[in-house]
Amino acid sequence: MPEAETPRIETTLMTSATATVDVLHFTHRHLLTCEGLSAAEINFLLDLADTAADANRQTGKKRDVLRGRTLINLFFEASTRTQASFELAGKRLCADVLNMNVSTSSVQKGETLLDTAMTLNAMRPDIIVVRHHSAGAVELLSQKVDCSVVNAGDGAHQHPTQALLDALTVRRAKGRISGLLVAICGDILHSRVARSNINVLNALGARVRIIAPSTLLPAASERLGAEVFTDMWKGVEGADVIMMLRLQRERMQGSYVPSTREYFHFFGLDDEKLARAKPDALIMHPGPMNRGVEIASTVADHSRSVIHDQVEMGVAVRMAVLEALARNLPQ
Amino acid sequence: MMNVGTITPRNSVNGRAHIGSTAFINARLVDPSSNRDEPGGILIKDGVIADIGPHLRRNAPEGVEVVDCKGHVLAPGLIDTQVFTGEPGNEHRETLKTASHAAAVGGVTTIVVMPDTNPVIDQVALVDFIQRRARDNAIVHVHTMAAMTKGLRGEEITEIGLLRRAGAIAFSNGKSSIANTRVMRNALLYGRDFDALIAHHTEDPYLSQNAAMNAGEVATRLALPGVSKAAETILLERDLRLVEMTKGRYHAATISCAESLEVVRAAKAQNLPVTCGVSINHLTLNENDIGPYRTFFKVRPPLRRDEDRVAMIRGLASGEIDIIVSSHDPQDTDDKRRPFAEATDGAVGLETLLPAALRLYHSNELALSAIFRALTSNPAKLLGLQAGQLVKGAIADIILVDLGQPWVVNKDELHSRSKNSPFDESKMQGRVLRTLVAGNTVYQYGVAERT
Numbered sequence: 001m002p003e004a005e006t007p008r009i010e011t012t013l014m015t016s017a018t019a020t021v022d023v024l025h026f027t028h029r030h031l032l033t034c035e036g037l038s039a040a041e042i043n044f045l046l047d048l049a050d051t052a053a054d055a056n057r058q059t060g061k062k063r064d065v066l067r068g069r070t071l072i073n074l075f076f077e078a079s080t081r082t083q084a085s086f087e088l089a090g091k092r093l094c095a096d097v098l099n100m101n102v103s104t105s106s107v108q109k110g111e112t113l114l115d116t117a118m119t120l121n122a123m124r125p126d127i128i129v130v131r132h133h134s135a136g137a138v139e140l141l142s143q144k145v146d147c148s149v150v151n152a153g154d155g156a157h158q159h160p161t162q163a164l165l166d167a168l169t170v171r172r173a174k175g176r177i178s179g180l181l182v183a184i185c186g187d188i189l190h191s192r193v194a195r196s197n198i199n200v201l202n203a204l205g206a207r208v209r210i211i212a213p214s215t216l217l218p219a220a221s222e223r224l225g226a227e228v229f230t231d232m233w234k235g236v237e238g239a240d241v242i243m244m245l246r247l248q249r250e251r252m253q254g255s256y257v258p259s260t261r262e263y264f265h266f267f268g269l270d271d272e273k274l275a276r277a278k279p280d281a282l283i284m285h286p287g288p289m290n291r292g293v294e295i296a297s298t299v300a301d302h303s304r305s306v307i308h309d310q311v312e313m314g315v316a317v318r319m320a321v322l323e324a325l326a327r328n329l330p331q
Numbered sequence: 332m333m334n335v336g337t338i339t340p341r342n343s344v345n346g347r348a349h350i351g352s353t354a355f356i357n358a359r360l361v362d363p364s365s366n367r368d369e370p371g372g373i374l375i376k377d378g379v380i381a382d383i384g385p386h387l388r389r390n391a392p393e394g395v396e397v398v399d400c401k402g403h404v405l406a407p408g409l410i411d412t413q414v415f416t417g418e419p420g421n422e423h424r425e426t427l428k429t430a431s432h433a434a435a436v437g438g439v440t441t442i443v444v445m446p447d448t449n450p451v452i453d454q455v456a457l458v459d460f461i462q463r464r465a466r467d468n469a470i471v472h473v474h475t476m477a478a479m480t481k482g483l484r485g486e487e488i489t490e491i492g493l494l495r496r497a498g499a500i501a502f503s504n505g506k507s508s509i510a511n512t513r514v515m516r517n518a519l520l521y522g523r524d525f526d527a528l529i530a531h532h533t534e535d536p537y538l539s540q541n542a543a544m545n546a547g548e549v550a551t552r553l554a555l556p557g558v559s560k561a562a563e564t565i566l567l568e569r570d571l572r573l574v575e576m577t578k579g580r581y582h583a584a585t586i587s588c589a590e591s592l593e594v595v596r597a598a599k600a601q602n603l604p605v606t607c608g609v610s611i612n613h614l615t616l617n618e619n620d621i622g623p624y625r626t627f628f629k630v631r632p633p634l635r636r637d638e639d640r641v642a643m644i645r646g647l648a649s650g651e652i653d654i655i656v657s658s659h660d661p662q663d664t665d666d667k668r669r670p671f672a673e674a675t676d677g678a679v680g681l682e683t684l685l686p687a688a689l690r691l692y693h694s695n696e697l698a699l700s701a702i703f704r705a706l707t708s709n710p711a712k713l714l715g716l717q718a719g720q721l722v723k724g725a726i727a728d729i730i731l732v733d734l735g736q737p738w739v740v741n742k743d744e745l746h747s748r749s750k751n752s753p754f755d756e757s758k759m760q761g762r763v764l765r766t767l768v769a770g771n772t773v774y775q776y777g778v779a780e781r782t
Contacts, residue, residue, distance in 0.1 A: 214520040214577070230524040253487060256517065262490040 026324035030142050030149040033158045034199035042203055046168050049313065049320035053168070056092070056316055065323050066095035069126040073099045074116070075152070076132040081287060081311065082152050082161075086129045089318035093326075095126075113137060114144055121145040126329055127322060130154075148325040156190045162286055163196035165317040167204060169310050170241055173282055178205035183236045183277070184226070185211040185267060186245025186294055189218050189256075193245060193286045198225050211235035213267065215256045232267050239277040243284045244269050244295050252293065260293045270296040282306050336776040338432050338746065341470050348378025348726075349770030354391030355731070358400035360384075362407060363704035364711075364720035373405055375727040378770035383721055400731055403764060406703050407719045408440025408471075408728035409685060410710040412501075412530075412608065413584060413656035415677070417748075418464060419457075420449025425661035425748045427461070431469035433659070433681040433747040435774040438763035440471050440728035441710075441718055442659075442681070446478040447505035453478035453489045458497040470773040471766075472728070474500040474714070479518045479529060485509040488518050492525045500714050501528040503584065506631060506676075508566055510536045515570060519579030528713070530582040531570055533591075534632060538562035543672040545633040549618045555672055560588035560639070563632055567591050571598045574605055582713065583607035585658060587632040589642035596651050606713055607651075609643045610658035611680055615687045616640070616753060626667045626674035627753045630658070644696050647705055654713060655705040657684040661749030679747045683740060683754045685732065689761035692734070699734075731765040738762055 026044055055061060071090040073083055083099060090097040102116065113132070120128060127148045130138045135155035142149035153159040171177050182201050188194045188210050201208045208226040210217070222228050229235030236242055247263060257263045264270075269283065283295075283305040291297045300307065356372035360383065372387030373380055374395065391397045411434065417424035427444070434442050444461065446452035452461060458475055465473035477499035481487045491502060502522060508531065509515045515531075522529050539558040544550050546557025567583055571594060574581045583595060586607050598605045612630050617637040621628045628634060646652035660677030667674050680687075688706065691697040711719030718728055740757045742750040766774040 214524050215517050255487065257521070258481075258488050258490040258492075262493050266492050 052319040053316035064094040066093035071095040159192040163200040180240040182241040183239040352395040358405040362721035364708035404732040407707040410441040412443040428468035429748040437682040438730040476503040519577040523579040533566035535562040606653040608654040624671040686759035727770040
């Protein structure tokens with residue numbers, strides 16, 4: 001496999017890699033949550049993803065580690081980029097990939113979810129990637145199937161591969177994660193991205209801040225493992241990384257925040273607020289962006305914006321996750 | 332008897348502080364903010380209190396204009412935090428200009444206007460409009476409360492952050508209460524991030540639907556639909572639970588019954604960020620005044636039983652009620668002269684606020700300092716205003732009051748554009764002789780009125 005010999009150019013700067021020496025594989029059957037993942041486990045996945053990321057830049061992108069395996073993408077909630085990313089990751093590893101988009105109207109009850117799970121299980125897949133609009137739904141499904149399950153987002157609960165791809169993006173750009181100050185700003189209340197990122201960043205030794213108006217902060221948010229700010233100017237002060245979150249359109253009109261105009265003024269990342277962060281601060285967004293709502297166009301397209309790197313690292317991280325889980329499958 | 336005093340119109344004041352020095356000597360200085368009640372005088376220089384104290388009782392510095400107060404009271408100008416006007420939208424009822432004239436006559440040097448206008452003050456541009464109109468036309472200081480929900484509909488919170496930056500001094504849902512608990516919670520929670528004061532009129536909209544007055548014997552005898560005072564207390568209790576949860580700054584705009592006072596007292600004992608106000612109507616009138624369907628006594632919250640009125644006075648004396656408001660609410664005579672149930676709520680009150688409050692002083696129900704505290708230093712503190720105090724360096728918003736002068740209210744002499752006063756033909760004791768805003772005399776009693 002010539003890809004394996006590709007020199008890992010950007011990772012030579014890494015300092016966090018030292019923690020990984022004694023972990024040789026990822027022992028979980030599923031990837032459902034970032035809560036409880038150790039630094040060693042995360043770094044193992046990131047190292048694997050690093051290799052995949054470099055390989056993805058070569059002409060011959062395919063490796064046959066999943067040859068003969070079946071991957072089902074089961075999406076109960078519309079998604080373009082996450083589903084495409086998982087599909088591509090599966091195909092690059094030579095798995096047979098099946099995409100199933102289940103409209104939310106036809107599947108609403110827990111019972112039906114389990115029926116769907118049992119039906120799919122009977123088709124003998126090896127890995128199912130699931131996105132569902134209800135927190136806990138993916139874990140429920142994982143209890144009923146014989147294969148591995150990857151959580152691609154369950155309600156506002158978890159989105160583990162997003163947090164891992166964010167970590168990889170930061171690690172490649174900054175050379176480390178430990179000791180960095182990361183500010184996550186936006187709709188924390190409804191964000192699975194925020195919850196997963198808080199877990200991963202804490203595990204890797206970063207300092208995390210969350211910034212939102214009080215109406216978009218969950219109760220007891222100070223117990224999540226992050227410092228809480230309702231003033232963005234203060235929250236981004238000295239940050240190494242600013243992660244912006246998407247604000248759903250239906251939450252902009254007065255139910256949680258009064259208007260997009262006011263939200264952008266106080267919680268949108270513009271040049272003025274960006275200037276409060278470190279001069280080399282990274283700008284991140286999980287996409288899709290609302291330009292002029294949570295992020296100014298000039299900032300989204302800034303030279304320090306790594307938003308497109310996040311998408312690239314997404315494929316690599318998903319390859320790493322699939323590969324790690326496949327190693328634990330019965331041969 | 333039309334020519335009872337002189338109002339100095341805006342064009343001769345033009346928003347500037349008075350230039351020059353004036354000494355007001357031989358006065359009784361009453362200032363709750365500094366616990367002052369003693370003979371003395373005040374020296375005003377360029378619109379600011381340059382000196383104050385007993386040493387100015389007899390002697391003024393050389394070369395300044397001297398006004399002999401003849402032993403009458405010099406007090407801080409009053410701050411009235413609940414004034415409804417008709418500008419924009421219903422200028423025939425009241426404009427900022429006419430409201431400010433009424434205020435000046437009543438000794439009120441700062442008014443806070445409510446967002447219940449047409450259009451509703453729920454946008455930055457409208458806050459700006461009020462400020463501009465007030466600057467050009469009003470002779471007292473004008474601040475505005477902005478709506479806390481869009482269109483006062485109680486459904487979506489307004490741009491509290493931007494409105495606050497534009498100068499909205501607090502947020503209110505005007506005369507309507509927010510039924511949706513979630514919206515109220517969000518207003519308190521979101522408002523807290525901007526240190527916004529949320530002032531709420533608490534009256535359960537379902538219980539008070541179609542109600543014309545306080546429920547009870549009088550309503551039953553008059554066969555009018557009544558609303559129980561529980562409608563007020565239920566919503567107040569809900570709000571205070573939300574304050575406990577959100578820690579947002581909350582002001583119960585006008586409580587009117589003993590039970591509400593009880594609830595506020597408990598919240599204050601818990602150190603919650605809670606204050607409350609009472610209208611002058613609920614301190615000096617009760618439901619019996621309605622008599623034979625007198626619609627000028629139809630106000631919101633409705634006038635209650637006399638026990639409740641007495642409870643309000645006790646609440647003020649104990650400091651549990653923070654402020655007194657006029658709840659000045661100009662209405663057309665046409666809208667008032669209707670069958671009681673169909674008549675509009677509201678009473679004008681700026682000009683009678685202080686004389687009516689002084690009834691409680693003359694009847695020995697309230698100390699003078701308690702009355703002035705609830706009309707000067709407390710509202711200033713509540714709204715974070717640099718006003719309502721007689722101290723060196725403060726803006727010279729000052730009133731001269733003859734506590735003893737008897738007079739009879741004549742609605743035709745009111746300066747408000749609307750004449751719906753429940754105090755028409757009432758005997759009063761005590762009147763404002765002179766009102767100064769930033770050192771300028773904007774009203775003076777006893778000088779022939781220019782027309």
